[in-house]
Amino acid sequence: MNLMAATMIGQAKTVVQAEIDTACELADFLRFNAYFGKKLQEYTPYSPPETRNSYRFRALEGFIAAISPFNFTAIGGNLASSTALMGNVVLWKPSDTAILSNYLTYKIFRECGLPSGVINFLPCDGPVFSSVITKSPSLAGINFTGSVATFRSIWLSISQNLISIGNWPRLVGECGGKNYHLVHASANMDHVINSTVRAAFEYGGQKCSACSILYIPKSKWNSYVKPKLMAAIQDIKIGDATDKNMFYSAVIDKKAFDKISGYIDFARNSSEYTIVSGGKCDDSKGYFIEPTMIETKNPKGKLMVEEIFGPILTVYPYNDDEFASIFQLIKESIYGLTGSIFANDKKIIESALRLLRQVNGNFYVNDKCTGSIVNQQPFGGARASGTNDKAGGPHYLLKWSSPQSIKENFAQLKNWKYSYMCE
Known part of the structure; x- marks a missing residue:
């Protein structure tokens, strides 16, 4: 105890x-x-x-x-x-x-x-x-x-x-890494939403495996996933770690606070990004950063390639017919820790397992990219990870x-x- x-x-x-x-x-x-x-x-x-x-x-x-x-x-x-x-x-x-x-x-x-x-x-x-x-x-x-x-x-x-x-x-x-959830149009979107909230924001995103990127088809984003994710994020409570009602607490120190809030400020001042939810930072008593979801137009921008290690989820809505090109984006990452494919189409899952074979040390199918368990998912990644x-x-x-x-x-x-x- x-x-x-x-x-x-x-x-x-x-x-x-x-x-x-x-x-x-x-x-x-x-x-x-x-x-x-x-x-x-x-x-x-x-x-x-x-x-x-x-x-x-x-x-x-x-x-x-x-x-x-x-x-x-x-x-x-x-x-x-x-x-x-x-x-x-x-x-x-x-x-x-x-x-x-x-x-x-x-x-x-x-x-x-x-x-x-x-x-x-x-x-x-x-x-x-x-x-x-x-x-x-x-x-x-x-x-x-x-x-x-x-x-x-x-x-x-x-x-x-x-x-x-x-x-x-x-x-x-x-x-650590730059971990992702890759979502195909055939996936169960409610499962994607719940899994992404947990993977991105548990412990304030301060996990090596935390989900930092969400690749989502445009056909599902604006009409369904976006409003649902916004509602879920707005329902997250942050505060005293000893309060059982809190989903997560402060980030670890001022250095981390300054780094994470710096990324939010960068997104706020860039035409490539739109802060969809959250974005507030308060260090008056503890180092608290709201769960923040940011939409981007650039799949190779700063927030898509650099490890942040905080409660920031960057979303890239892709055209449905461009799904195959996302594999190449993922393969170009300097990191290789965790990643997830969400799909109910077995051929898509098989393609992901084949095309992303060399990328991630821990790969998940229809599950969040965090939460490895000793002797169930031995943990580690290659490349810069x-x-x-x-x-x-x-x-x-x-x-x-x-x-x-x-x-x-x-x-x-x-x-x-x-x-x-x-x-």
Whole structure:
């Protein structure tokens, strides 16, 4: 309960979002990582006669730096514990805006028997931490969730220090995306509306997987979807995270508030955009931004290509006969995290699965693009969205281990010469 309360108060998560995060997802990571770790041990190499082959998993030589974000307490716990599970020593640097919940997670680990010095909780200035670890000859890997810019700077710093590091550090990064709902005219529009409201505005859009773009056919937009979405958005209540009537609360800090409100101001002053709903921002007491829906004429404009990480949904109504061209727009994105196709036409779904095969690490059919569950939808994306190592999946732990193959020979070699040489 303390962990859930800290997540609500410190990170402005509503009771539902905090419960999903701390009581469900964190527990799932711990349970399934242990299960996957045990399954790894079941592999036994083939042993021919007079030989015994074995395979064991070793820790990496050096330390792992776990750099966690503010938006999910569970991610912080997973970045640190999954690497420690494979025998590694971990330096855990939490987000400046999630220190309390992450510290409580660390305390729970210790209370459960984690030995001192295995996971080391180190709140620190981000650039200082990155500068120190990327120059250390003992760096064995980095487990990171955060912004594209930060991960790129870390990767660049490591590359510049490789000679002094002396090994090849393992780099795992999950960096967000520009996620979309692609709607075909055959879709159930009420389902699209409800799914989009949740995907775009839960936790104020501060999820790596949050829906940022809605591609919608014009034939459905003006006559049906637009008024329904407007009504739903206007019904959203925002306020104190501890009030059960609130759908979401404040964004995380002033930096985020200024960035998100800046996009709204940009749209307000541009002829390419129309603010359809919301748009008000208030930082007089907390950092509150209304759920905002913006319609655009330009599918390649600023709000359609840049990650915002806030409660802004940009809508591009397309001509119904231009549906196929939307696939190409999506394929051109620098991001590759999540996306959804909504359609009741099976051929359209098959086309989406084929044409968008290389785009998203997590793809959804007739479902919102958020809400992945450990061991149900292992999570991660490629391109600028990260290394796609799939947290919550069976192969994630392999990144944090250095396997060793062992051969025991029971036959005596009686001659160094090959048989054909003796003939």
